Amino acid sequence: MENRNEQNLSLYERLGGKNGIQSAVKLFYDKIKDDSRVSHYFQHVDFTKLMEHQTIFLSFASGGPNYYTGKSLTQSHEHLNITSEHFDDVLGHLADSLIELRVTGRDIVQVLALLLPLRAQMIKDPKER
Numbered sequence: 001m002e003n004r005n006e007q008n009l010s011l012y013e014r015l016g017g018k019n020g021i022q023s024a025v026k027l028f029y030d031k032i033k034d035d036s037r038v039s040h041y042f043q044h045v046d047f048t049k050l051m052e053h054q055t056i057f058l059s060f061a062s063g064g065p066n067y068y069t070g071k072s073l074t075q076s077h078e079h080l081n082i083t084s085e086h087f088d089d090v091l092g093h094l095a096d097s098l099i100e101l102r103v104t105g106r107d108i109v110q111v112l113a114l115l116l117p118l119r120a121q122m123i124k125d126p127k128e129r
């Protein structure tokens with residue numbers, strides 16, 4: 001992915017469009033699989049399907065084509081009992097992947113700002129929200 005800063009490009013375009021986002025998602029899941037704190041959540045998941053869904057979701061979240069029609073985030077995560085700490089571990093892996101792809105700090109902040117408000121829909125204990 002190129003490190004592009006043009007003011008007129010959307011965040012989706014600056015991340016390299018569909019291809020750039022696909023590379024980020026791939027690196028992201030490699031990191032998750034190697035981290036025993038969070039890898040167990042993904043043990044029985046079809047990774048090809050999950051990567052496809054995450055790519056679509058991230059495209060949507062960054063202002064790309066809006067074609068995510070999957071289940072709600074609450075529906076797809078409630079059976080997993082995700083803790084607040086593990087949510088942050090996973091988002092940390094996403095940020096590390098974007099750093100490796102030489103995405104700018106400013107753009108990484110924007111991606112995290114889009115994703116962090118979704119935490120309450122995904123973690124198990126409302127008190128931790």
Ligand code: HEM
Binds near residue numbers: 076088119
């Ligand atoms: C803002 C952060 C996150 C976003 C945007 C997100 C998004 C998604 C999406 C779009 C799906 C696919 C849903 C479907 O098509 O069925 C999914 C599934 C899944 N997510 Fe997340 N997720 C996030 C955080 C997390 C975290 C922190 C974990 C674990 C610690 C996690 C674990 C999973 C698992 C295991 C599945 C597959 C569930 C299944 O197929 O049974 N996600 N996520």
